[in-house]
Amino acid sequence: MTDRSADAPPRVDPPRRAHRLREDVQGLRAVAVLTVIAAHADFAPVEGGFVGVDVFFVISGFLISQLLFREVARTGRVSLGGFYARRARRILPAATVVTVATVVASLLWTSLVEARDVLTDAVWASLFAANVRFASSGVDYFAQDQGPSPLQHYWSLAVEEQFYLVWPLVLLGCLAWAARRSGRARPARSGRRRAERDALPRTTVVLALGLLTATSLAWSVWTTAASPETAYFSTLARAWELGVGALAALVGPALVRSLAPRGRAVLATGGLVAIVAACLLYTEATPFPGYAALLPVLGSAAVLLAGLELRPEQPVPAATRWLGAAPMRLVGDWSYSLYLWHWPVLVVLEARLGREPGLVATALALVATFALAGLTYRFVETPFRSTRTFTVPRGLVLYPASLVLVLVTAAGGTWWTRWAGGELGDDPAITLSDFGVDDPAAVDLAADPAVALVQASVLAARSGMAVPSDLSPDLLELRDDVAPVTCDYADDSLRELCPGGDTDAERSIVLLGDSHARAWVPAFERIAEEAGYRTYHLVKVQCTAADVTVAALGTRDPWPECSDFRDWATDQVAEVEPDLVVVSTSPPVNGVYDDAGRHLTGRDEVGAEMRAGYERLFAALAPHADRLVLLEDVPRAPEDPATCMTEGDPSLAECMFEPAERASWFADLSVEVAREADVEVVETDRWFCWDGSCPVVVGSTLTYRDPGHITSTYAAELAGPLGDALGLTGPGTGPLDAAAGAGGSGQRP
Template sequence: MDQTSAPLQPRKPGFREDVQGLRAVAVLTVIAAHAGVAFFPGGYVGVDVFFVISGFLITQLLVTEASRSGRVSLSGFYARRARRILPAASVVLVATVAASVLWMSVLEAIDLAKDALWSAVFAANVRFAQQGVDYFSAEAAPSPLQHYWSLAVEEQFYLVWPLLVGAVVWVVARRRTTEGRSSRVLRALVVTIAVIGSASFVWSLVRTGAEPQSAYFSTFTRAWELAVGAGVALAVHAGRTLRHRRGAEVLVWGGLAAILAACLAFDETLAFPGYAAALPVLGTAAVLYAGAHADVTTSAGRLLSVRPMRVVGDWSYSLYLWHWPLLIVPPTALGRDLRPLEVVLLVALAFELAYLTHRFVEQPFRTRRISARPRRALILYPVFLGLVGSTAGAGWAWSDYRVSEHGDTPAITTSQFGITDDGPEALVQASVLAAQSRQATPSDLTPDLVDLEDDLADVGDCLYEGGTAWELCPQGDDNGDKTLVVIGDSHARAWIPAFDQIAARSGYRAFYLVKAQCSAALVDPSEAFTGDPWPECEEFHRWSEEQIGELDPELVVMTSSAPITGLYSEGRRLRSMDDIAGELGVGLADMFRAYAPLTERLVMLVDVPRLSLEPGVCLSTFGSDLGDCALPPDATGARMRDLTVDVATDAGIEVIDPETWFCADGLCPTVVGSTIAYRDRGHITSTRAAELAEPLGTALGIW
């Protein structure tokens, strides 16, 4: 056989016990971080360890097959992946959907059913990336299926990478040269990996800096990690391994130290993946490479190969699938954080379920003849989709039925409590009395519970997200001869339905200079998701001041929440409430001085009281009544409201406090009449805002 047609002679890949031990390291670090082990905050890098291992093993498998047969069997590859991935994934998905229907609120169960459908088509990372950049979802509890994002990234890799390897092998086979096919295939694959990996790494740096929330879940920002593993596989396949024990020892221990350092030094505030991911990724690559030579066994390799580590490595896939829903569903159902002993018991349960799933689900599908043939195994994909889809659909339909308006419980009225006043305060008072008497929630709620998260005020083309190319969007009375400007953050946006009515009825052109998370006070809030400095807010403050100066409005109304997630002062991030309160007071005073000369009249609309619970979750929890969903205002929010009133009063600024339109006798009912007053803990619904147009217009002296 001549050189050009001779098959590639690879090193025998074989089964590596140290790789199973490395899988154990990966899953144990992830569980430690998710379980709240204080000294292991960066354990989430275990996912990156998994990515490198996957890139290494899959590439090794594909290149070995191409070397032996001169081709890549796509059906065989996808059949093996189906047997390996789908059975356990479907069991955990179905179990988690069932648990959500039994123990979580209706809205949470509906959201989880949606998550399950995205997970079933291996696009969970896309869904969670979209949610990651949604400011209004920032306070929502994580999904019990959020960990499926990493499975989606791997499956997308499994879909594309075999096609690329097969294409390279096919192209090389068609070219006739004097150079051996083996070297041409390897060189072509190295170039392919280098291009993909380099592009992905650069993109990871760019996106992690710009949008770390979505970058975390992105396949494009993670592809380079899989490419690193693939590169190690090609080096090993070419026989370029370490042949001296001393060098291997240094490399393997250095790799493990890098992974450990990331686990200890990183935390959830770090923008990730970006450049930081290089530490655990290269560390994993070092461990894989150091243990690649058949005749060189390192002390670390022996440690990773001990039976307990191998067993945990065998269970690692099922363990990863089970641990997260077990740590998320119970506290959501209980409405409180887990106690340390409860966490330990749930982690122990995850190990037990992982053992059972590995033995009775994973192993049978990987070894039985019925699924050994590619065509039979590929049937698992439609079966998987049908099983998960039908379960998620049934859970969604049942949850939707439970929350739908099919009862006959009437709305709360003032007359049922003998209250003769017909003002907005009176209906709030009646709603508090209804809650105190433990009345059932009205059947005909507005907005509907399933639509609650979408009950946002429309700002048209003036969302003011990103960049600085902002424009004005006039609303209200197009022919009005007076101008009204509302400035603030997302809490100001919530009032737009009321201001729209006021402006249209009173002959005002209205301009809403509102930007989510950017307080009206002249302070520098930290970026909501990362805690980093956020110069865009300062730019928006300057732009807003310029626009107000040019508009010369008759009335400017300011309202916003306090930046309780932190703000910056002289380059230092302030986190404590005392520090934030002090800086906020200065920022409010600066704001009043800046805007007062630019308008005939300046009014401070105090922020609404903040709730201590999620209204949608409370109202959609099975068995809850109005009393369960009416609580005292949040203490931190009350402190910041008092601060706003004090600073405005000292500055001689008009103050309108809407508290009595939402709370009475120390309680804030989630439902007022039949209207859901809040869409989350701090934002009022657009529906409630529209109902308050008249009292707000009256308080402003316009109506």
């Protein structure tokens, strides 16, 4: 299943019955919904099917603006209450049903940590602020190893509703300004055409709408290059797409009224070709929206214009006729419900299976999607759309009613996750005297108590010992167990030193690296406070310490801010001249760039660049520190231990893992280069793995918060062993000694 941000279509209002719903528009909806579903179901030829949401934005801007313009022509004003009541009737019933159903399904069929995140997502979705939520997650490096939310597709509903909070007000402003200039408050009404001309100040609206659309497009282009994760979910970066639809509704009639049949055919066919081309040519690597969104957006506008104001005697373009076919109209009718259901069905299925679904499972999921969509359209959408019960002001009540229903569901789910993830039973922690074997004294454990406890934890898992009841950190707080830092250099503009540890000490330690170095901060703080060192944590998430050019998060573009930070950090080491510099880093997530600017992702190619980068780094640091140490990168889990430990009935044996081969290869490479450069090395795998197995619980402590980052809690407990390994503290002073001491009889020299 493609892990592109899920694209839910904005729901668009059909015109009033007096204005028959265009069949080709329903067909265009069908094209959009089918391409997005195909892309999310990993149908390779249409990897760019995510552009379907852009098609929906254009349709929405077109139809909703038509309604507003007709209302102005009819009444000379815009009824905000009526507008938002209609939006509520169209949007909220189906969206609320799917939200509640998704929350319940997540509680039943996903892990507790995943379900807890879905509860939060549901609240954001009900507030039409899901795009804000997922934009923040998209730029959160620590969320990158987590799967997509089953409610992630609600971001587009949020974008549309945020746009429609503003667009009617802009139109009202244009009406008021035009009325003030003309010295009249209401238009004359001598016929529909004249009323429309008099009531709607077209020039004013075109200028205002054009300015907003152009500004949004410019912002979209800029922010897509600067921060693609934020741009993808941004209302400001997407508003121009709805603006194009609105402009088509406003100026389209004048443009196509005298257009020859051949011209309409070119518009219809060319528009469809543009949409299909985007689906076929665009990939996950395409910077989006930005310039790239112009192709599907303008293509959609062309299709809408081609079928606009067609008279009965005029020939219908073949593409328009195809879009209006009965099967396309049916899918178009169901499109809103199809989009709402398809993504949670696919995501929850994958979470339930614990792997990407195969062909048969995906096919069954799509059948279920269409069945659910058909039922939702028949029994939820249609009744609310056709009833006269929820007109103004009753229709507006749907907003708080929907919010309350989702909040009550989320509150119940929160209680359930706390109950299910709480301390149940009295299963003991793993100790050196009790780790599930018949004769612990006969087992030859290491002399180092920290290593011995890892060995005991592996043996406990293999013997089927139960998960300790009193885990630290709490299972439901595992995702949040991130090491705090005083200076968060994720802010590219931050350039200052923030001392820690014993700030009055003359001796100093510099920790240099990426998020894997940050994970060790609690250990270094304890070591420094005990041994009398001042600390500087020069760590920037995703920015590998090796002197290489890496790609920015979520893109394949070079990330110069990482190189700038590394240069600045190296300068700070030269200025501070610390007693000890510790380098801790992981390989780059998105590959590296060579001197020719080529993007490299293959292991051997990246390895060659990393080798040279480590050599340059060590050469730059060594002259400015009394000691230079490489802290070996920790083993990486192939899958998320947090999910395993909170899914169903957790088992120590099932959650224990073998280190991921690629990460281990890069860790070995860094150690090899360090030793060649006479840099000291502290090996870390002994504190995480033994005999090829890595337990996710050592004693009663959870070791990993995600596949690559250790918990802040376990890092703090490793302060003693790490301090000893660095020669900064004496043996027997580490926090793990207390746990190990409970079973000293099982320890062998």
